[in-house]
Amino acid sequence: xxxxxxxxxxxxxxxxxxxxxxxxxxxxxxxxxxxxxxxxxxxxxxxxxxxxxxxxxxxxxxxxxxxxxxxxxxxxxxxxxxxxxxxxxxxxxxxxxxxxxxxxxxxxxxxxxxxxxxxxxxxxxxxxxxxxxxxxxxxxxxxxxxxxxxxxxxxxxxxxxxxxxxxxxxxxxxxxxxxxxxxxxxxxxxxxxxxxxxxxxxxxxxxxxxxxxxxxxxxxxxxxxxxxxxxxxxxxxxxxxxxxxxxxxxxxxxxxxxxxxxxxxxxxxxxxxxxxxxxxxxxxxxxxxxxxxxxxxxxxxxxxxxxxxxxxxxxxxxxxxxxxxxxxxxxxxxxxxxxxxxxxxxxxxxxxxxxxxxxxxxxxxxxxxxxxxxxxxxxxxxxxxxxxxxxxxxxxxxxxxxxxxxxxxxxxxxxxxxxxxxxxxxxxxxxxxxxxxxxxxxxxxxxxxxxxxxxxxxxxxxxxxxxxxxxxxxxxxxxxx
Ligand code: FAD
Numbered sequence: 001x002x003x004x005x006x007x008x009x010x011x012x013x014x015x016x017x018x019x020x021x022x023x024x025x026x027x028x029x030x031x032x033x034x035x036x037x038x039x040x041x042x043x044x045x046x047x048x049x050x051x052x053x054x055x056x057x058x059x060x061x062x063x064x065x066x067x068x069x070x071x072x073x074x075x076x077x078x079x080x081x082x083x084x085x086x087x088x089x090x091x092x093x094x095x096x097x098x099x100x101x102x103x104x105x106x107x108x109x110x111x112x113x114x115x116x117x118x119x120x121x122x123x124x125x126x127x128x129x130x131x132x133x134x135x136x137x138x139x140x141x142x143x144x145x146x147x148x149x150x151x152x153x154x155x156x157x158x159x160x161x162x163x164x165x166x167x168x169x170x171x172x173x174x175x176x177x178x179x180x181x182x183x184x185x186x187x188x189x190x191x192x193x194x195x196x197x198x199x200x201x202x203x204x205x206x207x208x209x210x211x212x213x214x215x216x217x218x219x220x221x222x223x224x225x226x227x228x229x230x231x232x233x234x235x236x237x238x239x240x241x242x243x244x245x246x247x248x249x250x251x252x253x254x255x256x257x258x259x260x261x262x263x264x265x266x267x268x269x270x271x272x273x274x275x276x277x278x279x280x281x282x283x284x285x286x287x288x289x290x291x292x293x294x295x296x297x298x299x300x301x302x303x304x305x306x307x308x309x310x311x312x313x314x315x316x317x318x319x320x321x322x323x324x325x326x327x328x329x330x331x332x333x334x335x336x337x338x339x340x341x342x343x344x345x346x347x348x349x350x351x352x353x354x355x356x357x358x359x360x361x362x363x364x365x366x367x368x369x370x371x372x373x374x375x376x377x378x379x380x381x382x383x384x385x386x387x388x389x390x391x392x393x394x395x396x397x398x399x400x401x402x403x404x405x406x407x408x409x410x411x412x413x414x415x416x417x418x419x420x421x422x423x424x425x426x427x428x429x430x431x432x433x434x435x436x437x438x439x440x441x442x443x444x445x446x447x448x449x450x451x452x453x454x455x456x457x458x459x460x461x462x463x464x465x466x467x468x469x470x471x472x473x474x475x476x477x478x479x480x481x
Contacts, residue, residue, distance in 0.1 A: 001094065009070060009094055010049045016066040017052050017096070021059050025102065027051040036097055039088050040081045040144075041347060041354075044442065046089035048075070048097040055102045057177060057185055057216035064214065064472075065183035067096050073475050074098055074181075076210040078120065078152030081144040083343075083354060084441025086209045087152070090476040100151045103216060109134050114222040115174055115191040120151030120215050127220075136222035139166040141259075143340040151215045157207030159437030161259040161293075161339070164391035166223065168437060169206065175219035176202040181212070181468040191219045204463065209439045210474040212467040229258065229295035230303035231332035234311065235286040235322040239365040242290055245319050246361070246391055249292065252310050256301065258293040260391045261339050265289070267385035267398070268338060274348040275341045281334050282324045290390070291339050293332070303327070342387045342398075349383070351401040353416040355423040358394040359432035370426050371397050378422065379415055381405040394436035397423050420444070424451055440478045448478070 001009070014028050027033050028050040038045045049072065054060045067074050073095040077087040080099075089095040103121040110116065111134050118127055124145040131138035142148060142160040152158075154176065159168045166172065175190040188202050205213055236242045242262055249257050265284050271277050282289075294303040304327045314320040326332040346352035359367045368386060375384045381402040388395040399419040406412040424434040424447055434444060434451050449457065457479075464471075464479055 006094060009072065013049050013066070013070055013072055013096060016070070017050060017063060020062040020066065021052060021054050025053045025055060025059075027053070033097070036077065036080065036099060037088055039085050041083065041352065044085040044088050046075075046095075047091050048089050048095050051097045051099060053099050053102045057103070057179065060098065060100075060179045060214055060216055061183050061185045063096065063098060064179050064181065068181070068183060068470065068472060071470075072096050073472050074214070075474050076100065076151065076155070076214045078149035078155070079123065079144065079147035081148045082152060082156060082441060083356065083438040083443075084156075084209070084435070085443045086156070086439055086441030086474065086477050090442060093475050098214065100149065100214075100216070104149075106130050107217065110191060111136065111222070113191055115219055116222060117189060117191070117217055117219045118150045119217045120149060122150045124148050124150070124153065131222055132225060134222070135225055137225045138172075138220060139223055140169060140172060143343055150218050150220070154206055154215050154218050155208060155210050156439045157437065159389065159392065159394065161261060161389065163389060163437075164260055165255065165258055170203070172221045173202060173206055173218055174221060176205055176215055177217040178205050178213040178215050181470070181473050185216075186213070189217060189219050204467070207439065209441060209478050211464060211478050212473060214473075224297055226258070226295035227297045228301050228303055229293060229332070230307055230325060230327045231291065231293045231335045232307050232311065232323055232325045233281050233335050233338075234290045234292065234320050235282065236288045236290055236320055237286055237318075239288060239368050241319040242288055242390055243361055243364055245290060245314055248310055248314060248319075250391075253294055253306060256294050256296045256303075256306075257391070258295040259291065260389075261291045262386065262388060262390040262395055263289050263291065263339065263342070264386040266383060267342055267345075267387045270349050270383070270385060270400070271338055271341045271345040274345040277337055277341050280338065281326070281331070282322060286321055291335055293336075339387070342385075346385065346398050346400055349400050350403050351406050351412055351416070353399040353401065353419045354438075355397040355399075355420060356394070356435050356438040357397070357423055357427035357432050358392060358436035359427055359430045361390070361393045363430040363432070364390065364393060364395065367426060367430055367432070368395060368397070371423050374422050374426070375399055375419060379419055382415070382419070392436065393432070420447060442477055445476065445478060445480045449480070
């Protein structure tokens with residue numbers, strides 16, 4: 001677009017947006033917009049005509065109508081903690097960045113129905129606290145809990161450490177309110193556990209990464225608040241032992257496994273070297289470690305004793321070589337602080353290329369052995385770490401490239417693309433997926449075309465066209481065309 005034409009478009013958009021949300025909710029100076037236009041990993045920087053911070057669903061609807069009239073693309077953004085480059089605009093389409101942070105009210109808590117309605121901009125940590133204040137648990141938990149928001153969590157179908165017991169975000173959503181690409185406001189905010197009255201429309205928007213509409217509020221499930229818990233860090237000799245240990249815990253604890261996470265020794269060492277966490281709760285004498293939490297509120301539940309019984313048996317079977325059990329919350333926090341510092345450590349250590357594949361749990365040993373061998377053989381000066389959710393078959397394979405060796409951007413991008421391609425290929429060959437919980441965004445849009453079948457892509461494009469025929473919603477994300 002010619003500069004004069006772009007200037008006029010910017011002017012018209014700012015005028016229209018200001019009339020809808022007032023000057024206070026609109027940013028248009030480059031310095032003010034900067035923080036919204038680069039992703040958390042600092043891998044993508046985009047461009048926007050303006051950043052709008054609406055305070056209600058009605059304003060979102062009017063903003064979308066204004067963008068549509070001007071032919072301006074809309075990029076929804078929550079906490080901007082996404083890992084797939086989905087929340088920043090591309091540079092090839094004039095866009096309005098629509099940040100939902102100001103829409104942060106809990107509209108309703110229905111304790112008797114075990115549900116609550118939160119606006120899209122509610123931060124996860126605050127949502128969990130509100131649930132706790134009502135004597136309930138909202139179980140989703142990620143390392144980004146202090147920044148990620150309900151809209152982003154729904155749009156990415158986020159996972160985290162609680163999926164094994166409670167499911168991912170899709171399993172926690174009862175209803176949604178969404179502004180569609182033509183500006184109409186869809187009220188699907190039901191709080192029902194059963195509703196078979198035709199197509200389940202909310203499912204289209206969960207995991208759609210803002211390409212089909214803007215989520216303005218969600219009705220979410222609540223659970224009983226566990227009042228007893230304990231955590232353990234366990235040293236295991238190999239990944240097969242970790243998988244066997246998972247089965248033991250699933251069979252012997254009566255569904256009380258709150259989290260079951262795998263970390264490689266290299267990942268823990270990187271955390272100790274690159275973050276505020278300076279000490280491991282146990283000596284790092286084996287190549288693999290498991291972090292486990294058991295939690296419940298039943299009267300006969302004694303988590304420390306349960307740990308001792310199961311781990312004692314595992315020790316005899318040679319599945320475990322050492323373990324530390326933390327009965328109080330201070331010690332438990334030390335264990336979980338390690339897990340939640342992994343992403344920060346990897347970004348600090350070098351140029352971090354994280355993968356988010358899932359494979360059937362039975363294939364995890366073969367998957368991890370194969371990817372590590374290939375990555376170390378095919379990519380120069382790379383560290384390979386593993387961290388993630390073993391119970392979901394979703395171990396993040398992280399390749400950290402040396403900053404000096406990969407100072408040149410095109411070299412770096414080439415190595416990153418190769419790393420992703422190797423991990424995705426091995427995963428799909430073993431019946432897995434290229435994205436388990438982070439989504440596709442712009443980071444994996446090209447890879448999606450290679451790893452999804454032609455029929456999958458045809459159905460996805462048909463859905464996109466039905467909702468958004470003018471391709472205004474988050475263009476270039478998930479589907480490139
Ligand atoms: P954003 O990053 O702002 O947006 C993500 C996507 O959703 C974009 O495509 C955006 O356009 C779209 N979107 C945002 N808001 C809306 C809306 N209201 N309507 C429609 N579309 C919208 N993820 C996991 O799944 N599991 C983890 O364990 C995990 N751990 C993490 C740890 C750290 C330290 C960090 C930084 C991130 C982690 N993440 C994890 C990734 C990230 O936090 C999640 O993807 C989260 O769901 C993103 O939420 P957000 O509000 O930051 O969304």
